[in-house]
Amino acid sequence: MTTVDGPIDLTVPQPALLFDLDGTLVDSVYQHVIAWQEALSECGIALSVWRIHRRIGMSGGLFLQALQRETGTVLDDATLSRLTDLHAEFYLRRAAGVVPLPGARELIATLHDRAVPFAIATSGARRTAMTAIGLLGIPEGVPIVTRDLVERAKPDPHLFLAAAHLLQIEPRHCFVVGDSIWDLLAAQRAGALGVGLLSGGYGREELEAAGAYRVYNDPADMLSHLEEVGVRPRR
Amino acid sequence: MTTVDGPIDLTVPQPALLFDLDGTLVDSVYQHVIAWQEALSECGIALSVWRIHRRIGMSGGLFLQALQRETGTVLDDATLSRLTDLHAEFYLRRAAGVVPLPGARELIATLHDRAVPFAIATSGARRTAMTAIGLLGIPEGVPIVTRDLVERAKPDPHLFLAAAHLLQIEPRHCFVVGDSIWDLLAAQRAGALGVGLLSGGYGREELEAAGAYRVYNDPADMLSHLEEVGVRPRR
Numbered sequence: 001m002t003t004v005d006g007p008i009d010l011t012v013p014q015p016a017l018l019f020d021l022d023g024t025l026v027d028s029v030y031q032h033v034i035a036w037q038e039a040l041s042e043c044g045i046a047l048s049v050w051r052i053h054r055r056i057g058m059s060g061g062l063f064l065q066a067l068q069r070e071t072g073t074v075l076d077d078a079t080l081s082r083l084t085d086l087h088a089e090f091y092l093r094r095a096a097g098v099v100p101l102p103g104a105r106e107l108i109a110t111l112h113d114r115a116v117p118f119a120i121a122t123s124g125a126r127r128t129a130m131t132a133i134g135l136l137g138i139p140e141g142v143p144i145v146t147r148d149l150v151e152r153a154k155p156d157p158h159l160f161l162a163a164a165h166l167l168q169i170e171p172r173h174c175f176v177v178g179d180s181i182w183d184l185l186a187a188q189r190a191g192a193l194g195v196g197l198l199s200g201g202y203g204r205e206e207l208e209a210a211g212a213y214r215v216y217n218d219p220a221d222m223l224s225h226l227e228e229v230g231v232r233p234r235r
Numbered sequence: 236m237t238t239v240d241g242p243i244d245l246t247v248p249q250p251a252l253l254f255d256l257d258g259t260l261v262d263s264v265y266q267h268v269i270a271w272q273e274a275l276s277e278c279g280i281a282l283s284v285w286r287i288h289r290r291i292g293m294s295g296g297l298f299l300q301a302l303q304r305e306t307g308t309v310l311d312d313a314t315l316s317r318l319t320d321l322h323a324e325f326y327l328r329r330a331a332g333v334v335p336l337p338g339a340r341e342l343i344a345t346l347h348d349r350a351v352p353f354a355i356a357t358s359g360a361r362r363t364a365m366t367a368i369g370l371l372g373i374p375e376g377v378p379i380v381t382r383d384l385v386e387r388a389k390p391d392p393h394l395f396l397a398a399a400h401l402l403q404i405e406p407r408h409c410f411v412v413g414d415s416i417w418d419l420l421a422a423q424r425a426g427a428l429g430v431g432l433l434s435g436g437y438g439r440e441e442l443e444a445a446g447a448y449r450v451y452n453d454p455a456d457m458l459s460h461l462e463e464v465g466v467r468p469r470r
Binding site: 037102199 | 258262264265268269272276281283284285288332334336337433434435436437438439440441444453
């Protein structure tokens, strides 16, 4: 038998949060879906809209690879690059209709107030992400990792690994918060826990099957359950 | 012990199919979603887009009831009626972009060719449904039941009961084919079996939990598995 005299001193840091952007903090998934459909249609490619929805949030390169399989076509580099440009153009045309999801600004303000480290990591390109980020009231110093900054996007772990690196917190002490299965698969690959939000239009069961530790409706719902991910009230 | 001398004569009719329209036969769900969002925004009501998506296919009256709960507002009759009109107006503006789902026209032609009875039953109003129905090549004599013709829409069973009645086939010998949980709940209430399609953007598990006997990607996928619902090749 071994007894100890005093409390056992463990160094377990407060968890950090790594947020996806589209469908997680801003209500922009459906605008991205329609922008992709318009871009594809402009290039003469027919793809059912639900199949586009299910790919939002994954790397653009992987999306275009899936697209070629699902439409049974091989697209040349010029078309692939034109699709990417058209998507950005059509999305930005709709960006005025994009608003923060309920509770997103309050969640960010609360985390900042409680000194909880957090970052944003999105598969989106800088040119489309920055208009959405501008809506959120993100404090100085919060790392923002966009597609352009890493070699591979979700479901590869690079975006979340980069965000954790910038926060100087090990991924295993991070919660990834995202609306798509690509976020949750990338979280698993990064060695972080995943929290799913329904606000991107996926079903609860899909997010759980992809590894979500908890699933909330949207940022407002997550904000009212912050203790479930170990975020404590301000002392 | 009882033995019988010959085959047992049972009267079990060939199954009939009762199809939902939006998201099941035509790729129109996302256009409906965006049209509702625009209508709500025009009336100064903010609602996350995923919450609209999850209500598509249910009765408009029930949708507006859910809307009032989810936005915490009480809307007067004039606003409710204006929302309905604006939705129809904004949807019809986008209707040119609506196409049949892959395999929908072929599925309908195949059922007609094999003399399988089928009907269409939609929560949509006649004015928005008819443009979509026109894309499908529906043969003479196929019953089409729209919202205007029955007292209550999905998840109440009236639309499917009316369709079965017009086909003169008991509901228990019908398969309801739909993309939303409202179709599948209405199928259960009608005493029919439900088949789910992923083409409206719901997840497989949601459809199964709502009672789907089988789930297919879209009409093309269902067409290549028709034997699973007991539809036989032409003799």
